[in-house]
Structures are given as C-alpha cells and as structure tokens.
Amino acid sequence: MTEPSTREEKLELGVELLAHLEREELDLADAVDRIETITTSPALTRDILDAAEKRGVVDREGALLRIRRGGTYVEYESQVAVREGEFTCRRCGASVTTGHFVKLDAGELGPFGSSCVRKVTGRESE
Known part of the structure; x- marks a missing residue:
C-alpha cells in the first residue's frame, strides 16, 4: 500500500x-x-x-x-505490519528502527513507534 x-x-x-x-x-x-x-x-x-x-x-x-462502530477494531495480527529500517514516527517525530504501519481499506498509515501505534488506534490511552 x-x-x-x-x-x-x-x-x-x-x-x-x-x-x-x-x-x-x-x-x-x-x-x-x-x-x-x-x-x-x-x-x-x-x-x-x-x-x-x-x-x-x-x-x-x-x-x-x-x-459508533460495529466492532471494527484494528486487528494487530493482520492489520499492523512491522518493518525494520530507519523511520520517523508520524505521531511523535521520534526516530525508530522498527516501524509499525496500520493497514486500512483506505490506505496505509505509518510509520509509528510501538507505543504510538497503540495510541493512534486507541488501544492505549495517553
């Protein structure tokens, strides 16, 4: 994507x-x-x-x-791709070597660090 x-x-x-x-x-x-x-x-x-x-x-x-949803959470096993490389987190701006990318029907969003991907999807609060 x-x-x-x-x-x-x-x-x-x-x-x-x-x-x-x-x-x-x-x-x-x-x-x-x-x-x-x-x-x-x-x-x-x-x-x-x-x-x-x-x-x-x-x-x-x-x-x-x-x-309001019908049980549509991000499925981490199938909708979050993890890639190694040199990335800048789209949420916090930190340099990360493991990028997490959220795959949605409308496109891919990322890269994020491991804690920021959880915050962006709402799995972890601030």
Missing part, C-alpha cells in the same frame, strides 16, 4: 481511522492528535470530522466524540 496523496484519499483514511478506534469516547483534542498523523491541514481535519459525523462513525457533543 502507498501513502495517500490526494485530499479525498486522506479524508477517507481519516474517517476509517476514527471508525477503528478502540475507545468509546474521545475528546476532540485526542481525535485531532490522531488525524494529524494523516494531515495537519485544519480545513481537512474539519472535513474528516464532519464526514465521520455525517456517515455515523462518530457523534459529536461539544468537545467529545462518541465512536
């Missing part, structure tokens, strides 16, 4: 990432932290949140998102 390059590809990846979070609730700042692994554009971030709400992926109540 290749990194999304178009605005539409990034939007789809952002909505799918929110749909796969392992949390029932997420404050807006934490949702934006995850979306920023895809884009730092405020306009696109807003569009991702709006699209997720319109598609029934999230319900927004002020600064709180409630994740």
